Amino acid sequence: MFPFAAPVRDLRFVLEELLEYRSLALPGFEEASPDLVEAVLEEAAKLAGEVWGPLNASGDQQGCARRDDGSVTLPDGFIEAYRAYAEGGWNGIGVSEALGGQGLPEVVASSVQEMLHGANMALGLCPMLTAGAIEALAHHGSDALKETYLPRLVEGSWTGTMNLTEPQAGSDLSRVRTRAVPCPDEEADRYRLFGQKIFITWGEHDAAENIIHLVLARKPDAPEGNKGISLFLVPKFLVNADGSLGERNDVVCASIEHKLGIHGSPTCTLSFGEGEGAIGYLVGEEGRGLNHMFTMMNEARHKVGIQGIGVAERACQHAFAYALDRVQGKVRGSDATISEHLDVRRMLLSMRARTDALRALALYCAAELDVARHAGDASERKAAQARVDVLIPVVKSFSTDQAVDIASMGVQVHGGMGYIEETGAAQLLRDARIAPIYEGTNGIQSLDLAGRKLQRDGGAAFNDLLGRVEATAEALRGNGELAALGESLAAGAADLRAAMAIVLEQGSDPESGVDAIQAYATPFLNLAGHVLCAWQMGQSALKAAAAQAAGSGEPFYQAKLVAADFALRQWLPAGRANRSVIDAGMASLASFDVKAI
Template identity: 70%
Template sequence: MSPYAAPLRDIRFVLDTLLEHRSLALPQYQDLSPDVIDAVLEEAGRVAGDVWAPLNQDGDRHGCRLEGGEVLTPPGFAEAYRAFVEGGWNGIGSDPEHGGQGLPEVVASAVQEMWQGANMALALCPLLTAGAVEALAQHGDEALKARYLKKLVSGEWTGTMNLTEPQAGSDLSVVRTRAVPDGAHYRLHGQKIFITWGEHDCAENIVHLVLARLPDAAEGNQGISLFLVPKRLVDAQGRLGERNDVNCVSLEHKLGIHGSPTCMLGFGERDGAIGYLVGEPGRGLAHMFTMMNAARHKVGIQGIGVAERAYQQALAYARERVQGRVPKSRGGGSATLIEHYDVRRMLLSMRARLEALRALALLSASEMDIARHAESTEARERAQQRVDLYTPIVKAFSTDQAVDIASLAVQVHGGMGYIEETGVAQHLRDARIAPIYEGTNGIQALDLVTRKLQRDRGAALNSVLDEVAACAASLADDPELAAWGRVLRDGVDDTRRALEVVLERAADAEKGHDALQALATPMLDLVGHVLCAWQMGRAALRARAALQDGHEDTAFYRAKLASAEFVLCHWLPRGRAQLAAIEAAPALFDAPL
């Protein structure tokens, strides 16, 4: 059985039942049907399970090698990537005008989880390319789009984002890479570090999107521009030419994702790397955020995919590993791990959280579809407000939970989990980068409280909380689910109170910034728990109705009710505890360290 059989069933539940395929109601997708979407998911699961997944552990062991300036990826990676490209998977969510298949973002996100769960190191390559496509499509001029976009959409060429420098990590205002005008193009000089898939042997060209400064640029963020720098130059007819002056200086040695080449790139070691301005001068950081925001949602999906793979491996191990005995009250005799209630607690915690995180991430993706394609301006604007609100939560909350879920998978294995041969430790090592990628999770929390909640004084969040409260009321109307409804309603009340604290602290002209930093992460954690509990409350209502209607898939719906009960009664209280931390005075953080 494919390792994607279990999540495929749950993905279908989210798309069919929770979201009711609402993206397909948009004019853009009127020719699609649920059956077509189902076929796409099925085939993606097959390719991910049969082609990509078997390379995951070998890729971790072999890693990448830098030889003579060329990066060699692990055995089988180039062939697996070519199969991915030839199957048309790279462009499933891209505009047909640029050679994409034009499927809804919610479908592309569901498929993205499969690639990430199958082989995160390899899946990072198309993840970065998708961001490059988005940035170039929105900000590139017609000549650049004509020359590069179709090859990027198809995946024949891959893309990167080049932000970080040795002195410029999260603070990009101190970027030093220079771009000097030279006729119709620019020549770039500088160094970039931590460039994911910055050099490799899986595609014939790599398109780098690079932040750099023009000679007369102002200091700080306002002086940064965005440039397209190809590995190999491309003429007006799209033919590949000579190698550009950009080279892989070294490969980083990392905790995980060993099959993903993370490069230090040198630009302009000879005459200068030829690059082309993307968008407006001095607007590079704003343009790059088009790429980063798209990537942030995908990194949240990435965390879910890796954690799902870890859960499946832990579940399989617990079913076969014999340890201890069953209590006499349950019949006695030798026991597999899964018969011990503490192990069952861990496994249920993993599964329930994954279902909640998946539902929230796909809800966010469906809002992206509405924001892009709804007929009315009002509907598009409302959906975009929700996308903006959900993005830092999906990115940060999902990846933090993914690390914990992967850690629990090691725990279920016991001592065997700490042995590399079982492969489960790789998921923990791989997952650990996701809370750091695309702006650390602390930065995501600051984005939530200092931008998203401040700009409308919590109006978007309160609008969502109104829907959560309505779900809580529906649960309360069912005698069997009433206790869950009360817990969810209390979560709404806690979040509204926390929002009041955020707005009060922000109003302090002297200490507001520091106060918000102190409570940002607890606030994101609280909101993440409540929104995930909302999704499982909705799932519980649908599962209960299906069972009452005599639906034949009783095992799935009973399991869904168990997941909902765990999230609402065992997990949500942990999130609600963050309110006390949010209300606490921030003076503690002035203490000496």
């Protein structure tokens, strides 16, 4: 198993040169200097490379196990690695100081997350879910709940989970049946929960002293459908008034799943209320559970995109290391490593260029999140949030689809060795494959983009982004050797504009709109992903060319120019084909007989 080295230089390039550390200029980040950020990245890289990374393969091989008492054994070393993370203060780096965190910008927190997911995606899921719980509580919890639970979640001594799915309720959460019965004689907003939740990530483990489950459930008198669903906090151990842990709550891990990948992450079926009912506390408003959950899901989706990029980065590192080592065939008469064969170089460059592009776009989105949260001006915050809203489904879907493909290409670079588990390349493919599914399938993301986000403002926020893409295309066109990249980007932007018009027109029919958009949503998102990523690589080329013009001879910049050339002239054309797909129309999609085909 090849060791993982966190891509500090690449992350710094994005933060410093592409994003010009603009998050640091926002109110609230006065104390976060570039030097501090770089020190944080270096320290995180150590944790990722030295502590989390070495456990990736062993965690996959060993996996998790459920004991007869319902407790769950993690792979060797995971508890210590998680504690090193929590004790190092990493869990709070992106959490505001008011809540006990370090309050660093989202671009920094996202960079650290990428490193940790690249090092060990299965372990990375634990704090990812905790972050969701913190978000939900911070936004919607009562002061009492916040006071009791937030500090421990932020420091990471307790972890959090999201309990949404039930066997009959997956993408369609309106079907949730878990019941929450009010406790009449006890304190207000206290309930007893009964039901079963499946696919609960890190739903049971011993790495933390307590686990705080956030659970979607229905009160007995609640209406059918979405509006009857409320959000409840159900701790594994009840918490006494003084903050100490009390008795075990009536929630138990009934089984864990045998999955394709992320074996080091326990995916649990949780049974609530096998006895008297699991004690739970209402979070936020009754009947608004789904809305509250989606507050945090939006950011969780960004994190899943980041996760894909982490795994893609590791796949690149594996493939490059193998290709530089493996001698096969000859080039110009001499023994050669496979990294010298053009067809292998095509794969390596494709993997690297795409990973760079996905990272740049995801961190661009993180920087917009910083503006949306921290800018002094309300209209600036609102406009940034609108851009974030359209970017997030792209970052989630496109990064994860591409990560699967990049990991699969990494297997291919290894040839036969790639299919052997001990090489480690196959694990990355298995791990990556969950990311297009969870936190809303990629199909759901595309509907969110094309059916909801695009329609609700008539494409205004998306148009704003497209204007930025076109400005970059213009800058490239005027930049001598980069002119061809500018032409390519401009053509991609024109395709995306035309596709947007079609999707908006579909949505304008109140009768059939939402259904019709479904047919175009995925190709539209794929087109958007290609164009937005190409845009970032165009920016990257401009910065690299500027660095060279200023005299830098660092091979890094030449490499960025090559990656940009590949992204804009080899990768973007493939993505542009989605316009033809949309143009051709989708009439047959609605009509065919699924049973006859």
